[in-house]
Amino acid sequence: MDPNIVAELRAALGDAVIVDPARLQAIRTDRSGWWSSSAPLVLVEARGVAEVQAVMRIATRHRVGVIPRGAGTGLAGGAAGRDGAIVLSVASMNRILELSPDDELAVVEPGVLNDELSTAAREHGLFFAPDPASKAISSIGGNIATNAGGLLCAKYGVTREAVLGLTVVLPDGELLRTGHRTVKGVTGYDLTALLVGSEGTLGVVVEATVRLLPIAPGGTATVAAFFEDVAAAARAAAAITASRLRPAVMEIIDASALAAIRAYLGPAAFEGLPLPSPGQAFLLVQSDGRDARLAAEAIAEVVRAEGVEPQISLDERTGERLLAVRRAFHAALAARGEVLIEDVCVPRSRMREMFEAIDGIARRYGVEIPTVAHAGDGNLHPNFVIPGVPVGAALEPGFAVPDAIWSAADELFHAALALGGTLTGEHGVGVLKNRWLGEELGTTSLELQRRLKAVFDPLGIMNPGAVFR
């Protein structure tokens, strides 16, 4: 590695250039628990577009890899520092540049946290629809990189639908502007959509024009029900979809996930609900808008037809408390040990089969796999519990998911593909799932995608190893 790279970065960016080994060590991971096997060269904390451009020009000159990084909350290792690359953090570029209630949009820097934007928008009766479970700590840039979803996607869409336009620094330092301030526009190819979900492999997002949606008036109503097993809960979710209801939120929490959450949050979180019996799964459905109550009653009717008496909550606080149960899933598991967090998505009609496949894998591999699902869009998050490691083990450099767990995950991916599903609904491929990419895409698509990448990044310096091997 050319020692001039750091010197050149220093000359251009001064104290934004960090080589402190402890800092470089800390960014060799994200929230996936994966640690890279070799350190990055340097961390650069860019403070503006011109600095990002300067970094990319230097990287191009030296043909050195650049790993864009935001809040570091990814779940697929895509932003983990590695292999002597420059880690280019845009976390400090965190200003909301504009919030236009008239055009129902905001212009933000990539480091703005998801929740910060939602909070700012709320004053105007608006919200930012993507709501990954990490929304309090994940940045909009990262949401864009992975096309993040969350609890509200089935009704309000994923990040792609929320991004109107982007400003991107290309690998050679040039600035590309895509999209519009309008909600429609078909002048040329949809580069905005191509960049959303591209995981930092095409360029560095330095600004985003994002769509805000009106908060539905009338609040929310929440339906909660325990089913004898997860298959029954999945059947009820499918029946709700089949009855043409379109709730804002529809989540399934399986028995093992539910037990972990109960242990973590304590019984108060479930106040007012019956005590679940062992093996029972939890279905949580929330409607919103002026007809929230009527919709909740219709949902409850479908649940009753499945033989279960649900609980309907009309007050928002109870609704929020129940959603908090779902959102506590990751924290509840982390409090017990380490997990490999997965993210398959299947056609909604195949969700029950996917739960069965997960159960089979758990039994064959003797591994516990607590699972939650965004049931409105068939997106399941099976969490493979890694046995025999203490709480916080993944925070230690060098931690690695055991091969046996990856073998179980391999079966999971194959089962999802066999059901017409996908490897990843909303977390991205990153470096952790790149080996399965070709299996899902097939040769024609994979080769085409590699050539598309080369149009943006002819030297192959953008996030090398992420998405593509």
Add this chain to the structure above:
Amino acid sequence: MDPNIVAELRAALGDAVIVDPARLQAIRTDRSGWWSSSAPLVLVEARGVAEVQAVMRIATRHRVGVIPRGAGTGLAGGAAGRDGAIVLSVASMNRILELSPDDELAVVEPGVLNDELSTAAREHGLFFAPDPASKAISSIGGNIATNAGGLLCAKYGVTREAVLGLTVVLPDGELLRTGHRTVKGVTGYDLTALLVGSEGTLGVVVEATVRLLPIAPGGTATVAAFFEDVAAAARAAAAITASRLRPAVMEIIDASALAAIRAYLGPAAFEGLPLPSPGQAFLLVQSDGRDARLAAEAIAEVVRAEGVEPQISLDERTGERLLAVRRAFHAALAARGEVLIEDVCVPRSRMREMFEAIDGIARRYGVEIPTVAHAGDGNLHPNFVIPGVPVGAALEPGFAVPDAIWSAADELFHAALALGGTLTGEHGVGVLKNRWLGEELGTTSLELQRRLKAVFDPLGIMNPGAVFR
């Protein structure tokens, strides 16, 4: 041109290959009124995927252009036969291959008409959200090619949001499959979104997996109001948006458009509404769902605050009749002569300024420009009336929009761009607007887009002249 091309096509496709001069003449236009100046070589009416592949292999061998064509209802000349190219019609590939109520999707061939799919979906309480005014005669393949919009986009999204996956024949005859049967998925780049709106310049769509949405229960409620001028109507539409209401439909019809529609449909279409005074513009807002009535009352309240007493219709038939008024716009103008149909889109807050710009252009050029607008998303359709030509003139080969009209349109485009808008919200660039493409995109984006096209189409045979000059 190699005479073997037709012979090879014949050998491969038999009587699907058409060289009858009258047939070739008829496909030198679309619904834009533009006629190409030189004839295509041949028309091929493909009956299946293998035939499309055969055509593309022959075209690649001979490096001859291929123009994919569906129902021929485009408004930008993109599918008009020209320049010795092969016109590859997929209109006969018109089967609905699957309709899955459980997964709320359909798998269709590209020649299926928009309305046919909606009718089939309706039986299951579902609908196909893209609803261009041409929906009775336009095909899904064409909707995909242009990323078609319509009246319902502001609430239900454009075609991009409705397409989950595509099967595409690439220029070399290879088959590319993109996307999923799931509503989420981030494995690799979003090629589906890249292909939507690509106007046949990347490949030939031979199958699409499209999302269907549940029909909102509870029907619709419609608010209709006359404003003293179009600026006042635009102000009211902006106020409705600002009040965080999100109607399913929000249309503005300006005075000149309104007069044409009244003359065409007769007074019965406006039954129950007050007679508009000269200069008055019409605002038509429709809410849907269980809270349709409450939402309509809230909309009416906003309209009243603008000083106008609206009419609220709760029965669906009246609502449909009022929407039919809007949908009759193109037919009403066609009954009087010929028009150049435009399609600019501006940020919603700039709509009033765009109407003013149109008024200025109309006065400076002495041309009548009746305009309707999808006010929920800032998409205006100014129609430049071409003076001195008889009804149906554009149906005659050789018809051309006069230069003076194009000069006026040039000003329109510049005005839209100056307001932060776009050349085309939903009709596409085609061959008619390719000369303005670079102005909107800028050099970096334009060059990148050309290189992306070359990845799919290295020989430049896919719809040459469309989108890019």
